[in-house]
Amino acid sequence: MEPVVSVRNLVNAFGTFRVHDQLCLEIMPGEIVGIVGGSGTGKSVLMRSILGLRRPQAGDIRVLGHDVYGSGPGPQQYWGVLFQKGALLSALTVRQNVELPIALHSDMPAATRRELAELKVRMTGLPVSALDKYPSELSGGMVKRAALARALAREPRILFLDEPTAGLDPIGATEFDKLVTYLQSSLNLTIVMVTHDVDSLFGICDRVAVLVDKKVVIGTLDELTQSQHPWIHDYFNDPRARRAQQMENTNGREH
Amino acid sequence: MENAFLNADRDTDSVTVSLKGDWVFGNVQDLESALADVDASGASAVTFQCGGLQNIDIAGAWVLFRKSQNFETTGCDTDFRGFKAAHFKFLKNVTQAGGSSIATDHEAAPRVPRQRAQDALESLGKAATSGLQDIGFIAMTILQGITKPSKLAVRETVRQVYQTGVQAIPIISLISFLMGVVVAYQGANQLAKFGADIFVVDLVTISILREMGVIMAAIMVAGRSGSAFAASLGVMKLNEELDALRVMGLNPNQVLVAPRLIGLIIALPLLTVFADLAGLAGGLFLSVTLLDISAVQFIDRAANSADLTTLFVGLVKAPVFAFLIGAVGTLRGLQVTSSAEQLGRLTTTAVVQAIALIIAADAVFTIIFIRLGI
Known part of the structure; x- marks a missing residue:
């Protein structure tokens, strides 16, 4: 293996x-x-x-198999990262944060992308009402869950x-x-x-x-x-x- | 020799120090002076004995240990005897933790002036090279932003033009309008002495178009957006947001830094046009209400005194000022590494340096225009 x-x-x-x-x-x-x-x-x-x-x-x-520091394509689209403080982009809502990695490497229609982001957020146990909030409006635990949803967004x-x-x-x-x-x-x-x-x-x-x-x-x-x-x-x-x-x-x- | 904390007995070439009392934090000063009185000159060995020691803590043990190190450097052997395990545990902690810091105490020799001059030159050289690196970095970032625009970066650039430009129109118009009023009033006071009131129009038109409009706009933008660049990038850096972008395969320089710089370079010339118009309106307002110059007269006179070159001389400065504000703001923001305190300091630095650079660059422009005869 x-x-x-x-x-x-x-x-x-x-x-x-x-x-x-x-x-x-x-x-x-x-x-x-x-x-x-x-x-x-x-x-x-x-x-x-x-x-x-x-x-x-x-x-x-x-x-x-991808060389992280090589010149070829890196493994970025196959991994998800949860940073210690969550590191959600503070200018974007939870929904936009989760949609961002999906949008980056696929030409998915906006509606699908939206549903997929919602699904990931639900998977992490975050209430759907949190989707349109900004990171600053969430508690520490919710930020971690939202960040986990983002990490999972691109099916890592x-x-x-x-x-x-x-x-x-x-x-x-x-x-x-x-x-x-x-x-x-x-x-x-x-x-x-x-x-x-x-x-x-x-x-x-x-x-x-x-x-x-x-x-x-x-x-x-x-x-x-x-x-x-x-x-x-x-x-x-x-x-x-x-x-x-x-x-x-x-x-x-x-x- | 005897005092409250120790007895020192001198043999021919050895000294025995027996400790007594409380060797604790509260007594450190007395302990130091008690130890300082111990004379071991000419002795080849010093033995510390536990004796009647009541209590010892890390501070007391540290004082004792440091003294023993001093003896060692003068060529005495030192030895600790009869310490109870509890006492000695402290001493051992101190010996393990303190070894290197003692060495540095001795190494920190006073700086001679020549060394200082050398250090100053060295830091000057470092500042120069890092400044060059910074300029290179900003130039590269802008170039990459223009040559490889991504959808995300374009959207962010538009947002920046809106935030730094469109949203600043009211305040910059207001300030420039007032500047126009002030310049017209001061000019009218002086020119009235010669009965040359009508030249107020020339004064206002030329000073606003050439200097005041663009300077007012740039200083307001430095305060509004230069600080915002430093603060927002700094917060994002503290919050690991830049790292989060990188692991998604995005380059933060392309999606955050370049849009801010390009957005500002687009916004400031536009703001300068608004500032110019508002400044002229201010001059017009004062002339009509306080001086006996009608609006038609004012406009006619203004059109004669200023041509396109006057407007251009002011406008050409705007992108340069925008570049300076943006470069200082983003660089200072990216320099934030550790704390909120540092973030505040760098944000302030960004604004102060941006304004200083604007004034300096304006002086350079003036010299160039004089040379060119414009």
């Missing part, structure tokens, strides 16, 4: 300080992968590099989520996790998420990529809990992580 995301020998540096050094990462189709790491280990930098927002000093990054095959549950209350966060797993299983998406939320990690991730020593260690939660590496060991055996794990074992995985 071809990996959906393949990062090879990535080097990212600020001046002489290397954040990533010969980092490699492969993500397979249909996986939900969490990216974790201590502060300053370059989680966001890694994500931005994969998304084509920060050209790395060296390395090869391919998403669905891979979804990138940057701290999807940050800033949501625990109930909102749990609902969001459920939504993500539901979408993943029904649309057969590959999902990559940067997260600090241990409940999300244990709740929905198949594998977790840990940024340590300027590289990535990737494995299932069971493997990582057994890891001998001090940071990984501490992170996954932290009391809060333990509790999240126990909760998950008693409830059973949701998908």
Whole structure:
């Protein structure tokens, strides 16, 4: 099976300080992968590099076989991205925001586009009344849902989520996790998420990529809990992580 | 030697310091002076003993650790003995966290004047190269905006012309009208002394068409739209909206920056026409009401004193001023990286720099026109 995301020998540096050094990462189709790491280990930098927002000093990054920094067509129309603060365009309504990516790469008639945008918004559990509101009129949780609707608008095959549950209350966060797993299983998406939320990690991730020593260690939660590496060991055996794990074992995985 | 916080005993070539009392945050100043009194000159080793130490926190441990580092740099070995685990845990924290910052304390040598001059030249060079880069960036953006217009960019350009141009017509007309009144009144006061009231018309027509109309329009637009460019792009940047556009495969320079620049370059000459007309109307209004010049006389005289060149001399400045306002506004907006505080500062900078550049460019235009004899 071809990996959906393949990062090879990535080097990212600020001046002489290397954040990533010969980092490699492969993500397979249909996986939900969490990216974790201590502060300053370059989680966001890694994500931005994969998304084509920060050209790395060296390395090869391919998403669905497209070279992200190559001259040919990029993978932009096959991915959806949910930014940490939603990043809805503030000058446009929710409807226009969701329609924008649809309009960009297709000549769909306006009526169809409109219906499709409404469908995506409904899928994310947002009331239809929110469609004609501006982002500034929505609550934090609603902005995230609207941004997710936009990320899903162009039928992406891979979804990138940057701290999807940050800033949501625990109930909102749990609902969001459920939504993500539901979408993943029904649309057969590959999902990559940067997260600090241990409940999300244990709740929905198949594998977790840990940024340590300027590289990535990737494995299932069971493997990582057994890891001998001090940071990984501490992170996954932290009391809060333990509790999240126990909760998950008693409830059973949701998908 | 003894004081409230320590006893220092001197052997032949070693000093033993036993601590006592509370080595805590509230006592830091006294602790420093107590430690400063410890004389270790000529000694080869200093030993700190826990002794009668009651409490120690990170601040106290830091003072102690820093002193031990000082001893080490003068060639003394230092040693800590008898500290309880709880105390020592603090000290260990401090040793691990503090190592590098001590080194930088010593490195920060005072700047000599020559170094300062060098730094100033260096920052001047950097400003010059980044300025050139900025000009290149803006020129490229406009060029791309013109050569590769997308449907989205065209729509945005139209919106910008509406917002920066059409919506500004009332305020700019009003201000220019008042300027026309003021110029006419001041001129009439002086010219009446020579019985040359009718020359007020020439004064108003030429000053409004050549200078005042375009300057008033440009300054109002700098305040209205230059700040709006910086603020809107800055907010979008803070809100990751520019990144969101990029991951959709859109270039924010093409869909946001270029439309603003092109829109303003279209809008400002049009606004200048309105400003010119309103300014002349102001002059006409004052002449008719306060001076004994009829509307017909005014129009006739104005048509004689000004020709198309006069109008053109004013209008040709408008796109240049628009470019300056747009370039400064968008660049400052794109420079926002971190905080709302920075956004406010850069927005202010954008307006101040835009107005300063407008006046400077106007002076350059004047010199050019004098040389050309226009």
